[in-house]
Amino acid sequence: MSEEEVPIVNEMVVLDETKANNFVNSLDDLAAFRQKLGDEGRDDPLRIRPNILAEKNYAPYRHAVEKMKSESPEDYDAIKQLAYLHEFTSAEDWAETADGVLLTYFYIQEEKEGRTIEDKMREQLRPDMLKMIPKDQMYRVDQALKMAHKINEVPEENERIVRSLLPVLEVGLRKNL
Structure with a gap:
């Protein structure tokens, strides 16, 4: 993709x-x-x-x-x-x-x-792990974080x-x- x-x-x-x-x-x-x-x-x-x-x-x-x-x-x-x-x-x-x-x-x-999906993802995405992801694939990480953030945008x-x-x-x- x-x-x-x-x-x-x-x-x-x-x-x-x-x-x-x-x-x-x-x-x-x-x-x-x-x-x-x-x-x-x-x-x-x-x-x-x-x-x-x-x-x-x-x-x-x-x-x-x-x-x-x-x-x-x-x-x-x-x-x-x-x-x-x-x-x-x-x-x-x-x-x-x-x-x-x-x-x-x-x-x-x-x-x-007490912990969101986004919190859990950010905990797993340690700097040493991020370094292993090819730069041309970082958009996938960004997209996953955007999607994880979306769940926190639930209207009251x-x-x-x-x-x-x-x-x-x-x-x-x-x-x-």
């Missing part, structure tokens, strides 16, 4: 309270869809793990829905129906809200630990919304992470 190919860090989604609630309510249906994929022995692009967040530019659900749209129209249609059922305008609208809720949730978890309103949904959200996430 060249410097030109490095994806732009996605901006933080500003959550709408109704949509965030609708996303949380969609998690049981999402788990059922994912179970169907598993039962059919198919890949599950919607299983989002915390370590995947950075790889997907903090937009794992948007990335998964985009990929499904081009590679698996049947699955994309199923997610679109799930989105409509839960009062979203499109699969992309649902995915954007999902990413905002998920990123805010992980921010809250990091806050509980997002945090308030997600905190109000935590008990139900955590049950739904256990079924889907």
